[in-house]
Amino acid sequence: MEVFQALQRLHMIIFSQNVSPCGKFLAAGNNYGQIAIFSLSAALSSEAKEESKKPMVTFQAHDGPVYSMVSTDRHLLSAGDGEVKAWLWAEILKKGCKELWRRQPPYRTSLEVPEINALLLVPKENSLILAGGDCQLHTMDLETGTFTRALWGHTDYIHCLALRERSPEVLSGGEDGAVRLWDLRTAKEVQTIEVYKHEECSRPHNGRWIGCLATDSDWMVCGGGPALTLWHLRSSTPTTIFPMRAPQKHVTFYQDLILSAGQGRCVNQWQLSGELKAQVPGSSPGLLSLSLNQQPAAPECKVLTAAGNSCRVDVFTNLGYRAFSLSF
């Protein structure tokens, strides 16, 4: 029915995006549990028509929303309502939509199935870290599929994860307002930064939750309820506070810039010094995820894609302006 479909599209939220290993395709997951695959190369080519901006294939992946996705070199892993599922990229591109496997970490509570908000690949160990509603980080070995570790320490559910390659350490940010660092080898919490306790960055009216994390070995940038702040990890001190009023939901380092997006239409580009370099408006009223396609195999598809509270994925070929939008 047309009205129903129109209403669905109006109320769609795209939670997660991920680029294929070859770099030519983009997967986007929404709140209805669907995953759509867009062909970036077709949409970016010179003969792009309106149909190129529509998904190549859309399939129902989960019963609940698809909160996060990661890709290995052959698989697409998606997680949402308590389960992580794996799909073969090759099959998806041929429009075959059967999941390869699905796994559910061992949860403590049985009343409500907690969601999985973040997935993180640890390539050295060939494992996957899941974190979400049950306040724990679970590690799953990708080869065997068993859950090896469960790290607990957060008092409220976990929003985001980041990997510090050198150590290797995992950073997690959660609803309780703390960023915790975990050492994977010892499976222990190494460091805790309670962002909201620092006066300069806390914003009580927004809450204390940490919505996004990004790390660059010694440095970490986090945002959410408190202001977007750049931290020096060893000293646990906030070095730069970015003057952004709206809570940010996604942040990432890019070259010498920090890109952030959150409530509000724009993708913000910050200098490391704290200055706002540019604010590029997108088409969604609020953004939830940014994805930079830096796959070496497809240099022509090197774009930034942003998605959030709408059925559209904005494509920025050049960080200065929005080129076009893909839509569900």
Next chain:
Amino acid sequence: MSSESSKKRKPKVIRSDGAPAEGKRNRSDTEQEGKYYSEEAEVDRRDPGRDYELYKYTCQELQRLMAEIQDLKSRGGKDAAVEIEDRRIQSCVHFMILKKLNRLAHIRLKKGRDQTHEAKQKVDAYHLQLQNLLYEVMHLQKEITKCLEFKSKHEEIDLVSLEEFYKEAPPDISKAEVTMGDPHQQTLARLDWELEQRKRLAEKYRECLSNKEKILKEIEVKKEYLSSLQPRLNSIMQASLPVQEYLFMPFDQAHKQYETARHLPPPLYVLFVQTTAYGQACDKTLSVAIEGSVDEAKALFKPPEDSQDDESDSDAEEEQTTKRRRPTLGVQLDDKRKEMLKRHPLSVMLDLKCKDDSVLHLTFYYLMNLNIMTVKAKVTTATELITPISAGDLLSPDSVLSCLYPGDHGKKTPNPANQYQFDKVGILTLRDYVLDLGHPYLWVQKLGGLHFPKEQPQHTVIADHSLSASHMETTMKLLKTRVQSRLALHKQFASLEHGIVPVTSDCQYLFPAKVVSRLVKWVSIAHEDYTELHFTKDIVEAGLAGDTNLYYMALVERGTAKLQAAVVLNPGYSSIPPVFQLCLNWKGEKTNNNDDNIRAMESEVNVCYKELCGPRPSHQLLTNQLQRLCVLLDVYLETESHDDSVEGPKEFPQEKMCLRLFRGPSRMKPFKYNHPQGFFSHR
């Protein structure tokens, strides 16, 4: 010489005076010789040749004598005178002879002439006779030819052929022996026979005539009898009407209807037939009637001469009036428009009765020149309805049937050919006239069997029964559901305006027992107002807010929080759900642009409406949505995280049972109500 001739004559007379002249003539020959000269007789005797000779001799003698005299005279002498005298006497004698000869000649001439004359006369007489005879001959010839050519009338009569004649005629007429030989007799006989036959036939004819007269008289008598019978039958029929009604067999009424149906134009006829059939077969609550003036309908089909006369009369009148009044171009155009939009005088009226005794009255009209059908609708209820202010448009005749099928708004004419007709008379769209003429919905055309393929003008009126029949059932069902849903909304609106959300007992399980937020206001707003609201832009852009929809504004309050909800009600309610857009005023203005949870609330009400439909026929959808909205506002306000910097207790203490307050990257509140456990969770 004349005196001599007279002398000569005198003696004739003197000599014959003793006797009558004729008598004298008779005896003249003999007596004349004796008594007088009869010169005529002498002429007969003498020979003209000898007289001629004598004449010549005398002339010679005379010449000679004259010459002698001459000689003598010239010679002179004494004896000459005597000789001359002698010769003179001789010449006198010769002269006498000459005279006589002259006389004789004259007499001969006369005689000859007389003779010729006589002969001529005779000849003339013969000639005359001859001519007379010839004339007579000719005359007779002519007469003969006339007689020969004469055709008697008997030859013009077609007599029966000879063989037949001999076969049929009785022997005393045919008289074969006589007639065979004699053609004259034969013909006579045949004529006789003819006469016989004719007499006989004349007899027969007279008999037949008299028969005919008799029969005509009988017919008259019988006709009178029959005509006296008719009023009696009518009275019997009248008397049987109460019996018919008592037995629920309204044959009379049906019969009259079929009579009038004959005068319906083809599409209305198809509609009438199909709806009566459907009513009899499937749906006893359907009743069909024909309204309008049958005489006018008959008048439309008057023979051309009459209408031409009328036209010429009216033309003459028009000319006069135009000369007097000169109507403006606008008036003429207006008349042309009226003519184009003319309706057929007959219309079909359909009454659909619903379960709760409310009736939908539909009147179908046919626009003759435009070849489309239109419908006017009216809803009457069993009990008097007090219309709440916001429900004004729900049952209004203009909009109650709008969009029965998606997109069928009935403001444009479905016949593409009409556009050309409109251009001629300056009508822009039919929209301006629908209030008067009725709405030309597509389903109406289909019920009348009129099929308009897109982009192709239709010229002939093909009223198709199969098209009508296939749409009949669906359309009737849709009409009924439409009326019932509108009436249900009507009642609900009455309650909503008083701030009470009427949730029926079988939908109570969808909501928690305690709902604190209250509906404070419910009003209808105009389409333009809706599009100008700042939080409805998405709906307008998505094309869900057309001008066929109805718009309302609801206000839900709890404490200091005010939630405005703009509602789009599609005419196809309740199969098409109403769409809500929210704007919360509490600690700032929050809409779906800046607050994810408001988006989630809208999603709960708009997208997850199927759970709220309630039991069929899902008239409870709107009220359930409103109730859910109140519940959502409760949850929102109670689960709002407490701001530590602000002093004082939370305005809304948490009373709802929630497992988790936030979930997911967008930190959604638990809006889903779980029955019967009674706690809130996330989707």
